[in-house]
Amino acid sequence: MELITGIGATGSALNAQKTRLDIVAQNIANAQTTKTAEGGPYKRQVVTFQAELAQRMAGRPGGSGGVKVAAISADPAPGQKIYDPRHPDADTQGMVTMPNVNVSREMVDLITASRTYEANLSVVKVARQMAQRTIEMGR
Amino acid sequence: MVQRIDSSLTLQIAQKSLDACVLRQQALSKNIANAETPGYKRVDVAHDFADRLKVAVLRGGAKGKLPNATLVEDTKARVQRADGNTVDLENELLQLNKNQVDHEYLTHLVGSHYKMLKTAITGRNMA
Numbered sequence: 001m002e003l004i005t006g007i008g009a010t011g012s013a014l015n016a017q018k019t020r021l022d023i024v025a026q027n028i029a030n031a032q033t034t035k036t037a038e039g040g041p042y043k044r045q046v047v048t049f050q051a052e053l054a055q056r057m058a059g060r061p062g063g064s065g066g067v068k069v070a071a072i073s074a075d076p077a078p079g080q081k082i083y084d085p086r087h088p089d090a091d092t093q094g095m096v097t098m099p100n101v102n103v104s105r106e107m108v109d110l111i112t113a114s115r116t117y118e119a120n121l122s123v124v125k126v127a128r129q130m131a132q133r134t135i136e137m138g139r
Numbered sequence: 140m141v142q143r144i145d146s147s148l149t150l151q152i153a154q155k156s157l158d159a160c161v162l163r164q165q166a167l168s169k170n171i172a173n174a175e176t177p178g179y180k181r182v183d184v185a186h187d188f189a190d191r192l193k194v195a196v197l198r199g200g201a202k203g204k205l206p207n208a209t210l211v212e213d214t215k216a217r218v219q220r221a222d223g224n225t226v227d228l229e230n231e232l233l234q235l236n237k238n239q240v241d242h243e244y245l246t247h248l249v250g251s252h253y254k255m256l257k258t259a260i261t262g263r264n265m266a
Contacts (some may be wrong), residue, residue: 005161
């Protein structure tokens with residue numbers, strides 16, 4: 001029995017959104033990184049979500065199925081090439097391949113993630129108040 | 140004949156509705172948690188629960204058989220995103236608040252019912 005209902009799913013969602021915020025921060029931080037350990041410019045990372053216990057949920061939609069991070073994968077899109085012959089990572093033609101990070105797009109992602117995080121927080125608040133009412137029922 | 144203390148029909152209806160409320164809270168928190176999960180379909184308390192409860196009450200449900208609320212996939216929900224997700228975050232938050240008010244009303248109802256019982260038992264006003 002959960003006294004505060006549905007808090008399990010919400011907790012996992014808060015975690016997942018936080019991971020997403022971390023990845024967005026990483027992408028923005030590396031928006032100009034042209035050299036990485038794997039070689040080549042930094043690749044934008046994308047977080048994919050997955051419903052938790054998807055197979056067990058199939059029969060009963062009532063379970064407290066949360067969300068988890070399915071994968072953090074690299075965006076395969078090619079990075080923009082700019083002409084800068086004095087750049088240490090420039091090729092023989094003087095072109096530098098920049099990371100495929102679009103900062104304005106990352107900002108949109110940042111706001112979406114933070115809004116979803118807030119929505120989940122208000123679920124916690126409501127669930128808590130409901131539990132409080134239930135406890136006070138006999139008084 | 141002495142009636143059982145918890146046999147009041149109002150109390151039974153309130154209990155079933157309260158169960159539905161808690162179930163709904165679970166569904167809504169699940170939906171909001173999965174607002175960004177590709178292909179997730181929103182769940183909700185079965186649409187016909189209120190009708191089934193009403194029918195059972197009209198048939199004189201005091202003798203026991205009131206329906207239980209169940210969670211089902213909401214097939215009427217429109218697809219909100221290209222990945223097939225049917226969660227509309229604003230609507231979920233709206234329903235969450237509505238559900239909270241419903242819950243508050245029902246707990247108040249049950250609470251005052253018990254208060255009445257206490258008054259009847261002790262002969263003192265417990266307020």
